[in-house]
Amino acid sequence: MTLRLHNSLTGTKDVFEPLEDSHVRMYTCGPTVWNFAHIGNLRAFLFYDLLRRHLQVAGYRVTHVMNITDIDDRILDQAMHAGTTIAEYTKPYAEAFFEDMKMLRVRPAEHYPRATEHIQEMIRMISTLLERGNAYVADGDVYFRIASFPHYGELSHLDREGLRAGARVAADKYDKESVSDFALWKKAQPGDEKIGAAWDAPFGKGRPGWHIECSAMSKRYLGDTLDIHAGGVDLMFPHHENEIAQSEAANQRQLSRFWLHSEHLADATGEKMSKSAGGFTTLRDLIAAGHDPLAIRLFLIANAHYRSRLRLSEESLHAAGEQVRRLQDFARRLKLPVAPKDGGRLAERVAEVRHAYREALDDDLNLPQGLGHVFELLREANAALDSGEVGEAAARELLLLMADVDAHADVSAAQDTTLAAEVEQLIAQREAARKARDFAAADRIRDELRDRGIALEDSKEGVRWRRVAKV
RNA sequence: GGCGACGUAGCCAAGUGGUAAGGCAGAGGUCUGCAAAACCUCCAUCCCCAGUUCGAUUCUGGGCGUCGCCUCCA
Incomplete structure (x- = not known):
């Protein structure tokens, strides 16, 4: 069994091996808690969950770090408007995030570091970058000097020329050496301190830029080089590109060996769901509309491969709900007394399907294909159950198969067994x-x-x- | 304008150089007091054109269409 994962760095499916034997260090970009997560965000988080679960299935111990971004421009704006501190403002949204994760049966990460609790680590890294000449101070802000990092753009395959052509004109506001240089530290503005968004630093009072938190916190919890760094495709540029520049310039080591990116969730019109474009759907909305959280979970991880676009629709959610029901019903049938002996060669078939399922997951987490095999077998097994031909050996294999499926999908375990x-x-x-x-x-x-x-x-x-x- | 992805049945979707998994929806049937569930049967030649090949949905080129990224973004 060889696990292969699509690595954005190489653009190919590469055989995955962690640096350290049997231990995977993984960092994934988490939520910015300025609002409720929409289900496009949740798709990415469930992708991390699928990845994490499969790494465990493959026998690895996983140390997973997922950041909580609790400071950024939107949070500042909102807190300012609400007349409160950023800590107070973000609190309910951070709590909602964990509730969402729980409802969707996401296995918790080992660490959920918050940006505001790691300012010192960020300041240290920025200081290192200043010392090395990879950063410079301009009017109280600190910028990363992209010209000092020749590998810039290698992840997203954007060259400097392309960047310049596409860059928006920002020169009016900032005093940067180059328009594509990005902020590591932003000078405190009037009012920032009052809402708890300003920290002292050797280079002046201010707050961190967006990208530095991931570089600083991944180093703190996982070291200089990660096995896997994952996020949504929209983070590839500039966020991940900037992380690479900062971390590799500061640490002189490769930041991550594998970069995994999950595709977007589209709304009913086929366009990317996004908060700024308005019209986004939260988990709460779907549950209020009568959808089972497990159906939503299965829809998000299994309706399409993680690198394909997925479109949100009533029909697809309904289909996922039916799949959940079929899996649950089947799991329940398996608990009933079995026939005295096996008929046919069902046990062998189950073993074949278990193997095919595992191979599908080992092939860049192809859960849709894996489940295809499982549902095909479900029909055969139900027929055998109908005709009383499932004995102990086949039943045992079938239970193992269902456990295999639940290791990723986690939807078939019977719930709600008490009746009024x-x-x-x-x-x-x-x-x-x-x-x-x-x-x-x-x-x-x-x-x-x-x-x-x-x-x-x-x-x-x-x-x-x-x-x-x-x- | 630059870079990239995708286009498979009513809907969603996997996949392969040799005549297309699976799910939902639909039709008919078995079972059932009726229903439901389960099972059985039926339901596609893979956007278009050209090329490579004994053979292409799968490779190459062109076209049409949809979408993403190009510093808010999962």
């Missing part, structure tokens, strides 16, 4: 009515439960129920 006593009573009443062949009464009870969001299914093994969307 009243509902249990209604089910019992209906059973009594059915025995007495009073089907009118039985159907009345079933309809009533359906209205309350509980669907009943009569099977050979007894009555099953599950939660469904209320009508």
Whole structure:
């Protein structure tokens, strides 16, 4: 089993091996907590989760660091308007982020460093860059001197000429040597201190630029060279390019061996969802609209490969919801008593599918393909269950397969097993009515439960129920 | 203008130089008191044109279309 990952640095799928045996150090760009995360943001975070989970499946210990950006221009503006401090302003959004992660069953990272708690590390790195001549002070701001870093642009494959042609005119506001030089430190403006957004530094009171936090915090928690750095495609330039320039100029070491980028989520019109363009959807919106968080989870990680654009639609969310239901129903069937012995060669087939599933995931995390194999087998296995041909050996293999799937998808584990006593009573009443062949009464009870969001299914093994969307 | 990606059934989507996984939706059927679930059957020649090849959806070139990045951005 060889894990291959698409590396933006080389533009190809490369065999992944960590620097340190069996231990992966991974840094992923987290949320800027100036607002609720929209589900395009969440797609990226779920991509990190898929990556992390698969690295663990592949046998690695993972140290995952995900930053919380709690200072940037938008936060400053908002806090200023709200008449509060940036710490107070960002608090509820940071909390909402963790709630979202929990609802979507994202496995927590080892560290969630916040930018405002690592100002000293940033100041140290900026000082190093100044000493080395990679940075300069201009009117209280500190800029990175791109001319001092010949490799600039190699990740995003943008050359200096292209940058110059595309650069917006910023010279009116800043006193930079070159228009593409970027800020490491921004001089404090009136009012910044009052909202808790100004820090003392050898080069003057101010606040960090956007990019330096990732360089400083990844070094602090993971060292000079990471195995993997991941983010959304829109971060490739300038953010990741700038991180590379800062870190490699300061540390004289490669920042990351693998760079992974996830594609955008598009809205219903097919265009990238973005906060500034207005009209974005949050997890809360989708849940309020009746979507199961697990359906949203599966949609985001499995409806399309992570490097393909994904379009948000009711239909796709519904399809994902049906897939979740099928996986859950199947997992539940497996818990029932099995047949005395196996018929056919199902156990072998399951072993084949387990292998194919693993290979798909090893091939740059191709979960959509892996699940394709699984659903194909699900049909065969359900048929075998229907005809009582699933014995212990096949059932054992099937449970292993479902565990394989849950290692990534994590949607099939039965949830919500407690029923209110009243509902249990209604089910019992209906059973009594059915025995007495009073089907009118039985159907009345079933309809009533359906209205309350509980669907009943009569099977050979007894009555099953599950939660469904209320009508 | 520069760089790049994509275009597969009603919708979503995987994929390969040798006649297209899977899911949703739809139609018919088995089972069921009825339903639901499950299962069975049906439903595509892969944007267009040219080229390479014994053979291309898969490679090359051109065209059309959609989208992304070019310092707010997951």
